Amino acid sequence: MTSEFYAQHVIPLQDKIFRFSRRLLSSEDAAKDATQEVLLKLWRLRKELAGIKNMEAYAMTMTKNMCYDVLKSKHSKTLELVHSNYAGQTSSLSSEIEARDEVNLVAKFINELPEQQRAVIQLRDVEQFTNKEIEEIMDMNSTSVRVALSRARKKIMSELKKTSAYGIG
Amino acid sequence: MELDKSYVEKLLKLYEEGETTLEQERELKSYFSSENYDSEFAAYARLFQFFEKESTSQSPPLQTKAKKTRYPFWINIAASICIVLGGVWFYDFYQDQQELEQARLAFETTQNALNFLSINMNEGLEKLEYIEVFSQQKNKLIK
Numbered sequence: 001m002t003s004e005f006y007a008q009h010v011i012p013l014q015d016k017i018f019r020f021s022r023r024l025l026s027s028e029d030a031a032k033d034a035t036q037e038v039l040l041k042l043w044r045l046r047k048e049l050a051g052i053k054n055m056e057a058y059a060m061t062m063t064k065n066m067c068y069d070v071l072k073s074k075h076s077k078t079l080e081l082v083h084s085n086y087a088g089q090t091s092s093l094s095s096e097i098e099a100r101d102e103v104n105l106v107a108k109f110i111n112e113l114p115e116q117q118r119a120v121i122q123l124r125d126v127e128q129f130t131n132k133e134i135e136e137i138m139d140m141n142s143t144s145v146r147v148a149l150s151r152a153r154k155k156i157m158s159e160l161k162k163t164s165a166y167g168i169g
Numbered sequence: 170m171e172l173d174k175s176y177v178e179k180l181l182k183l184y185e186e187g188e189t190t191l192e193q194e195r196e197l198k199s200y201f202s203s204e205n206y207d208s209e210f211a212a213y214a215r216l217f218q219f220f221e222k223e224s225t226s227q228s229p230p231l232q233t234k235a236k237k238t239r240y241p242f243w244i245n246i247a248a249s250i251c252i253v254l255g256g257v258w259f260y261d262f263y264q265d266q267q268e269l270e271q272a273r274l275a276f277e278t279t280q281n282a283l284n285f286l287s288i289n290m291n292e293g294l295e296k297l298e299y300i301e302v303f304s305q306q307k308n309k310l311i312k
Contacts, residue, residue: 014228014231015226015227015228017228018227018228018229019223019224019226019228028229032228032229032231035228035231036231039231105215106215106216106219107219107223124194125194125220126220126223126224127224128191128194128195128224130191145187146187146188147187149187150185150186150187153184153185153187154185156216157185157212157213157216160212160213160215160216161212164211164212
């Protein structure tokens, strides 16, 4: 019974959990580990899951906490997380090559945002959570969610407009 | 989907302020996923196309590998101590073995030398027997 519930309500969230942790951790491998951890944790809690109203938001909250823990422990070990393709490089050649890949470019701008804005824009614009759910997941109030979202969107758009003004891509 | 340009403009403005509803954002997404968006909005198109693409990207299969066992930090030290002790012991053992071998060799050489000596001695003794016979004969004659 409980494992059925798990298969129906938790397993379909795997992609969302993975995408969210990839956005927060900026690394495929770290995201894979985090996803695994979150699914495992949910499996252990499977008996209590039926009582949860919003399974998606619950899973996302768990993912966020997991990722923040990972980030914290990385920082305390003074290890820089490796950004998947663009570890803060400044070389004009590689950024030019990157610019040709439009998707990478947007991803790059998103990953340059502060952690919280990154999380909020991912939850809203990719996963389409309501602001209410985002408040719950991120433990923020409605104003700060809107402000974070607006700042993130404006920042990304100004970067994108800058690159198209240079005639790249 | 055909949307009025000024309407899109208004939506985009709201979007940047974080004031759009999910419904309006979906409208924008589908507007930009078609190819006939106004070229003025090209930069926005990129963004929305990215969101579209990202939202369909899938998690790679996860291995159901057992959790990585984390060894306590002292296990490394213990292992190195074992290796060093093992090395020292083996060196000792090897030295002992070497000494024994040398002793055996020395013993054999000495034995050979002594054998050789005794053979020569025996040859010499055989010669001495003649003297014995000679002295017996001499005693018979002289008395």
